[in-house]
Amino acid sequence: MATALASETPEREVEDEATCPICLDYFSDPVTVDCGHSSCKTCVTTYCDNWEEGNHGPLCCPICREKIEKVNFRPNWDLAGLVEHVKQLGLKPGKEEKENLCERHKEKLSQFCEEDGEFICVECDKSPVHKTHTVILIKEKEELLEIKLNEERQSQKHQVETVRKKIMSEFEELEKILQEQKQPLLARLEELTKDIVKRENENVTKLLKEISFLSNLIKELKEKCRQPASEFLQVRQIIHPQFPARKHS
Template sequence: MASTAIAGDLEDDAICSVCLGYLTEPVTIACGHNFCRACITQYSEGKGTGTPLTCPQCRARFQKGEFKPNTQLNNIVQKIKQLGLKPGKGQKKDLCERHEERLKLFCEDDGETICLVCEKSRHHKSHTVVPIEEAAQDYKEKLQGALDPLRKELEEALVLTSKEKKKTTEWQRKVKNKRETIVGEFNKLHTLLREEEQLLLQRLEEEERETLQRLQENVTKLSQQSSSLQQLITEIEEKCQQPVVKLLTDVKSALSRYVSDVHCSYILGTGSAVMCAQRS
């Protein structure tokens, strides 16, 4: 089984990926892949002038005419041919499931690979059939053509994305600056309001202190006046209780002194004087 696998690998190396047959006059291109000289020459000439040449297998670029004969590989191919193996027997995946023949053609109508026997069948007889490599090359070119607008659209999307990111960054910067401005202005207002608050509280405190001091002084004066008046009332009441002779003794002098004391009370406070006058 191991020898069969090795034989299959050797057979794969001996097949040209262009014609799918055994290599004839195998040549090697720059990327290291091997092709029939006639196949790669025809492939190269089929490209238009100015179109870069790419390897049919790996798409690596190579220059026209830069082929190197591979004598050793040619000898291996000849030995494989002597074994009487048909090309592709080691690659079951490249064989037609119905006829076990090499898949060399592509049916455009059904979109599937077929063999030469399938082409002659009733089903594919009226269909458009082309060589498999030609079809692969055509569809590769179509796929490549589809990539260009997609790449262009991707490029435009990336440009728009970049612009939107810049707009986002710019907007965030503007919002940040405006936020800092608002906070700064309100901090100033808060500072002014705190200063105004402190000033008003200070003025109120001074007014409170002065008013309380004045009121306290008034209370003290009124207390003194009340005490004086109470003493005067007591003296007058005692005078009135004295016997007639004693009451009349020096009564004018006493009365004059009492009037003088009432006048002093009037000077200490108008309200007190009024009170004294009412009591008199």
């Protein structure tokens, strides 16, 4: 019997070290608080949130009641490694043998006091200290947390949908305004295009007239070049009418 107990003790010790004192299951993402105790990050965070919501004063460790600070939570990598090792060995946490017990009554901590933000046993619940407090079963608390989480998810989903509808509505309104302004702008653009074409045509016509005038002038000059010198001097009157040709005696 002694030999059997001795062979089982190390295994139980390892299992105890790998078990969270709050959820009584293997540690998941274990963290260590100021006093040195460790627990699952989710477990201790939930405990702290409930404690703060109940306005119970300075935050205390759920195990030893020492003051702790949420900002001081430190990941316990060694403990996380131990848990993985225990899982690989195929060991399972014996919850019935390792239930967290009330230090005073040595009973299972199966309930949670909302006012004090702590886990208590059935004997604690009967005491005058918790007589007027709101006490719920841990299992019920987990269900309430799950319900609350689902409600928050639904609320967030509703908010996202509301924002999406608002954005779509604003875009539709903007598109409507742009469509209303589209036709007047297109009409104005067409008028400007016609005006530009008209001006270009006028400029082309003017340029053609000037080219025609210069062509005639060049033709006339060529014809003058073929005439006698006396008549050629009359070209000055054509080119520079301000300088009359001089008479020759």
